[in-house]
Amino acid sequence: MCARVALAKSLVLLGAVVLAGACTERSSNLALTAPSFSASASSLPHINNTALPIPVAISADFSAYDCSNNPGPQITFSGGSVLGGYGVEMTFTNNMKGTHTFTDGNTVDLTVMPADEQIVIPKQPVLGGVGGNPFIWVQFIGANGAALSSEIFVGRCVQGAGWHVTQSAVTTASAVATFTVESCENSPGPFISFTSGVTMAGVSARIIFRNNDNPVGGPHEADVTRDVAVIPAGLSLTFPKQPVLGGVGGNPWIFAAFTGADGKALGAPTLLGRCVQLNSAIS
Numbered sequence: 001m002c003a004r005v006a007l008a009k010s011l012v013l014l015g016a017v018v019l020a021g022a023c024t025e026r027s028s029n030l031a032l033t034a035p036s037f038s039a040s041a042s043s044l045p046h047i048n049n050t051a052l053p054i055p056v057a058i059s060a061d062f063s064a065y066d067c068s069n070n071p072g073p074q075i076t077f078s079g080g081s082v083l084g085g086y087g088v089e090m091t092f093t094n095n096m097k098g099t100h101t102f103t104d105g106n107t108v109d110l111t112v113m114p115a116d117e118q119i120v121i122p123k124q125p126v127l128g129g130v131g132g133n134p135f136i137w138v139q140f141i142g143a144n145g146a147a148l149s150s151e152i153f154v155g156r157c158v159q160g161a162g163w164h165v166t167q168s169a170v171t172t173a174s175a176v177a178t179f180t181v182e183s184c185e186n187s188p189g190p191f192i193s194f195t196s197g198v199t200m201a202g203v204s205a206r207i208i209f210r211n212n213d214n215p216v217g218g219p220h221e222a223d224v225t226r227d228v229a230v231i232p233a234g235l236s237l238t239f240p241k242q243p244v245l246g247g248v249g250g251n252p253w254i255f256a257a258f259t260g261a262d263g264k265a266l267g268a269p270t271l272l273g274r275c276v277q278l279n280s281a282i283s
Contacts, residue, residue: 045273046177047088047258048176049266051174052086052198053086053266055261058167059165060165062138062162063075067157073128074128081230082116082118083115086173086261088256090192091255091269093252115261121228121230126228128224134157135153137152137153139152142171142202143233169203174201175196180192181278184276184279191245192244195239202229202231203230207226251274254275254278256269
């Protein structure tokens with residue numbers, strides 16, 4: 001039975017739907033890393049990831065309301081994006097093989113937030129400035145300027161009763177999870193809690209106006225581009241405090257790692273310390 005296993009592993013998914021209370025036994029041969037506190041101002045035990053991958057599904061609407069030559073075509077851009085999830089995986093063990101592996105494990109999976117965090121794209125005017133009836137493309141761009149999609153042909157201004165574009169992409173975020181030891185009781189403890197938050201790198205839609213419909217990469221007489229925010233750079237999301245029950249006795253070794261939207265660990269787990277030592281350090 002899982003209750004008799006010496007290792008308990010709590011997987012806290014922020015965004016991936018998981019059956020709560022599921023229990024499986026396993027061992028790990030992953031290398032374990034020591035925590036780095038330099039990337040956060042917190043004095044509490046914590047982990048950081050400055051390039052956490054976040055899947056995003058973008059839904060954008062365009063409409064043209066002025067195709068005059070001067071000051072140029074005017075369209076509106078609006079819509080929304082739906083973020084995928086990420087997780088924090090905690091490991092509690094009393095059985096360590098040196099400092100690199102652990103044995104006799106069970107997992108407890110908890111759902112914290114569904115994988116459908118929505119960000120509304122406010123309606124924004126976009127001025128083309130290349131004549132009255134250009135051809136219009138859109139391309140989604142990451143915070144570093146790299147393309148997250150190919151150029152997508154939308155239509156021509158005078159056809160602009162309305163267009164709809166969808167695109168899946170992966171953006172990044174800077175994430176932190178901070179842990180607090182509530183109690184190191186033997187049974188059913190220990191009791192740990194954590195909070196987590198992310199700061200989004202950002203995604204933009206690059207609206208491209210061209211006065212001819214040459215294939216992408218061909219010559220154009222005039223190109224005008226305008227960037228509008230889909231996910232604002234620096235947007236912060238904070239998730240409330242969550243309890244985690246270790247269930248392997250009072251003073252286990254405690255590890256933590258981020259997981260992606262698919263539930264898989266992103267790198268090796270980080271050693272936070274032993275329960276009693278962590279509790280003494282923050283009390």
